[in-house]
Amino acid sequence: MVIISGLTCCASVTKLLKSLVFSHYSKDFLVEATETMEEGHKTHQRKRKRNVSKWQVNEKKSLRNSGKAYIGHKKKPYPPRELQPYQHSSTPVEGRTKIKILPNFSCTWSKATKIDEIHHKFLESGHTFMECDQDFGIIEKAEKKDSSGLCSRTLEIKNLAMTKIKKEKSKKTKGIKRKFFCYDSDQIKNDLEAIQNSMATAIAAKHFDVPRSTLRDKIAGETSEAVGKVGLDSVLGKIIENKLCQWVKNMSEMGFPVNKDGHCFS
Structure with missing residues (x-):
């Protein structure tokens, strides 16, 4: 009995304290205290930005999956996704489901x-795979190339022949036709007189049909016999002939004589 009376006394004491506190502080003071507590609690919370576009997309997805979405705010609902039937064909089927x-x-x-x-x-x-699955x-279709079967078949690489490239035949270059002049000693004299009278050698050679090289040699004092003649009927000049004779003598002295055919013998 003593313990029960003690507990009842404690409960009565707490009630008295609460009544004293509420009586001491006014109601306005208590309201302000609660508001400040709520504001302090809000400042510590993490603020999230509202992304309206993502929210709408997610809502549409959930409605479409449930079969309750409507097309353009009308009464026509989106048809729920259904599995397409399999087809017996060798061509790939463009299906929605993977x-x-x-x-x-x-x-x-x-x-x-x-x-x-x-x-x-x-x-x-x-x-999952079941025995009742179809x-x-x-x-x-493939041609039979290897008797061992498809699993152990190896790729056969054929030796590919290189395609021949048709080379176009190059056109033969036409040689410059050389014009051999037929001139006399009188024409050469007239050319030399014209050159002495202040005429160019090239103009005089064209005017009298005489090669310019012969006119140049005549002016230099070299005769055609000393220089020689180049062409179809080529003739060695005295200068080149003397050089060849000197070379033959030197070869014979060194122990390499030369025959008429041009062969050297040791």
Whole structure:
């Protein structure tokens, strides 16, 4: 009984203290204290920027997945996404859903038709393989080249022949036709007189049909016999003939005589 009376006394004391506090402070003071506490709590919170575009996109996605979205705020709802049926065709199907393909699941070799039949398992993403699943195969025709089969077949690289490049035949260059003049001693005398009367050698050679080289040699005092003649009927001059004779003598003295044909013998 003493313990129970003590507890009741404590409870009564706390009630008295609360009443004294509320009676001492006015209501306005308590309201201001609560407002300051709330403002201080708000300053410590992290502010987030509102991204309206992302919020709208996420809302549309959730509505579309649930099948409750409407087209252009009308009563026509977006059709929910459904899986398209599989098709038996060798061409790839443009489907909306992603399909996982297990290549080389089973490989068989048919000798009668000489083609390769490659059966693949087409499984929808998220489903596991079951024995009741239906098989859809693609037959890829190929010529039979190796008896070991498709799995151990190696690539055969053929020796490619280089294509021959047709070379265009180069056109033969036409040689300069040399004009051999037929002139007399009188023409040479007239040319020399014209050159002495202040006429250019090139103009005099064209005017009297005499080679310019012969006129130049005549003016220099060298005769055609000493210089020689170049052309179809070429003639060695005395200067070149003397040089050749001197070379033959030197070769014979060194022990390399030269015959008429031009061969040296040791």
